[in-house]
Amino acid sequence: MFQFFSYYSFLIPFSLLCLCHPSLPARILPEYSSTVIAVDAHTTTTWHGFTRFLDAGKGSQVSGMSELKKYFSRFGYLPIPDTNNFTDIFDKQFESAVLAYQTNLGLPVTGELDSDTISTIVSPRCGVSDTKTHNATFHATKHFAYFNGKPRWVRQAPVVLTYAFSQNNMIYYISLNVIRTVFKRAFSRWEQVIPVSFMEIENYPSADIRIGFYYGDHGDGQPFDGVLGVLAHAFSPENGRFHLDASETWAIDFETVKSRAAVDLESVATHEIGHVLGLAHSSVKEAVMYPSLSPRSKKVDLNIDDVNGAQALYGSNPNFTFSSLLASEKSSNKGTGLRNTRSSKWNISSLVGVLILFLCTR
Numbered sequence: 510m511f512q513f514f515s516y517y518s519f520l521i522p523f524s525l526l527c528l529c530h531p532s533l534p535a536r537i538l539p540e541y542s543s544t545v546i547a548v549d550a551h552t553t554t555t556w557h558g559f560t561r562f563l564d565a566g567k568g569s570q571v572s573g574m575s576e577l578k579k580y581f582s583r584f585g586y587l588p589i590p591d592t593n594n595f596t597d598i599f600d601k602q603f604e605s606a607v608l609a610y611q612t613n614l615g616l617p618v619t620g621e622l623d624s625d626t627i628s629t630i631v632s633p634r635c636g637v638s639d640t641k642t643h644n645a646t647f648h649a650t651k652h653f654a655y656f657n658g659k660p661r662w663v664r665q666a667p668v669v670l671t672y673a674f675s676q677n678n679m680i681y682y683i684s685l686n687v688i689r690t691v692f693k694r695a696f697s698r699w700e701q702v703i704p705v706s707f708m709e710i711e712n713y714p715s716a717d718i719r720i721g722f723y724y725g726d727h728g729d730g731q732p733f734d735g736v737l738g739v740l741a742h743a744f745s746p747e748n749g750r751f752h753l754d755a756s757e758t759w760a761i762d763f764e765t766v767k768s769r770a771a772v773d774l775e776s777v778a779t780h781e782i783g784h785v786l787g788l789a790h791s792s793v794k795e796a797v798m799y800p801s802l803s804p805r806s807k808k809v810d811l812n813i814d815d816v817n818g819a820q821a822l823y824g825s826n827p828n829f830t831f832s833s834l835l836a837s838e839k840s841s842n843k844g845t846g847l848r849n850t851r852s853s854k855w856n857i858s859s860l861v862g863v864l865i866l867f868l869c870t871r
C-alpha cells in the first residue's frame with residue numbers, strides 16, 4: 510500500500526532544481542534531502558538517502574548504490590552476490606531488478622530510477638518481501654498475489670482463527686482496549702468477505718495469530734529499523750506471527766496525534782492480516798495489500814483486488830456481495846477523500862517541478 514506523496518511533493522521539484530543547477534554535477538548530489546524531508550526534530554526517515562540516486566542511469570557508478578541494491582535484495586529483487594558485497598554500479602542485473610520492482614509496485618515500467626520509482630522506494634512500507642508465486646512479466650496485469658506454494662489455513666469449517674496480544678510487547682501510549690477495538694475492526698473487514706472468523710483469546714502461546722510490537726532485532730531474522738522505513742511484518746500461513754515496529758508513532762486518530770511520522774495502526778493491521786491469511790503484495794495501488802503507506806494516511810477498506818485474492822484462497826462469505834463492498838468504498842471515500850486528494854496533490858507537485866525545471870533551464 511503506502512505512498513509518501515506529501516513529503517515528496519516538495520522533494521521532487523527540489524531534486525530537479527538541484528539537478529539542473531550548473532555547479533552541481535548530476536552524479537554527485539549533495540545530502541540536501543535530510544533537511545527537506547525531516548519528519549520530526551532530529552529524526553529523518555529511513556531510506557531518505559536513496560533520493561540522491563534520482564535519475565542515475567544504467568552504466569553509472571554512484572557511491573553508495575550498493576545500499577540501494579541491499580534494499581532491492583531485502584524485498585526480493587536481487588540475489589545476494591557470491592562476494593557478499595554489492596557494487597555501486599548500475600548494471601544490467603540491477604536494471605532487471607528495477608523493472609521487476611516497477612511492475613510489482615504498479616509504476617511506469619522504465620527501468621530507470623525516475624521520480625515515481627524513487628518516491629515509492631523511500632516510502633514507508635511493509636517488511637514482507639514482494640516475491641510472488643507467479644513470475645512477474647513486464648506486461649503482467651496488476652493483481653493480488655500469494656506466497657510461494659500458496660499456503661492457507663487448512664481447518665474444518667466453520668474456520669475460526671484465534672488471536673492474542675503479547676502482554677510483554679505492547680505500546681503503552683494507546684490503551685489495550687483501544688488497540689483491541691482497532692484490531693477487531695481490522696479482522697472484521699476480512700471476516701465479511703471470506704468464511705473465516707477471528708476470535709481474541711488471552712492465552713498468547715496457544716493463539717493461531719500472535720500480535721506484538723517489537724524494537725529492532727527481535728529474534729526472527731527480520732529486524733525493524735526505527736522510525737518509518739519498515740512498519741510491520743507478518744508471516745504466511747500457518748505461522749501466525751504478526752509483528753509491528755514499536756519505534757513507529759502509531760496513531761488511531763490523526764486529529765490528536767500531530768507527528769508527521771504518525772502511522773495509522775488500523776491500516777497496517779488490516780494489511781498484515783492479509784499476509785496472515787496468505788495474501789502477498791498486490792501491484793494495485795488502491796489495494797490494502799499494496800506494500801507501501803504514507804505517514805498520516807488511512808487505507809482500511811478492502812479493494813476488490815483484496816477481496817478477489819482472499820476469496821480465491823478461502824471462498825466467499827455467503828453473506829458477501831460486491832455491491833455492499835462498492836457501497837462501503839463509496840461512502841468511505843466520500844468521508845475521507847483520500848484517494849482523490851492524494852492524486853491531485855501529486856499532479857500539482859509534478860506541475861510545480863516541471864515549471865521549476867523550465868525556469869531554470871532558460
Ligand SMILES: [Zn+2]
Nearest residue numbers: 635636637800
Ligand atoms: Zn505487506
Ligand SMILES: [Zn+2]
Nearest residue numbers: 727729731752
Ligand atoms: Zn518479526
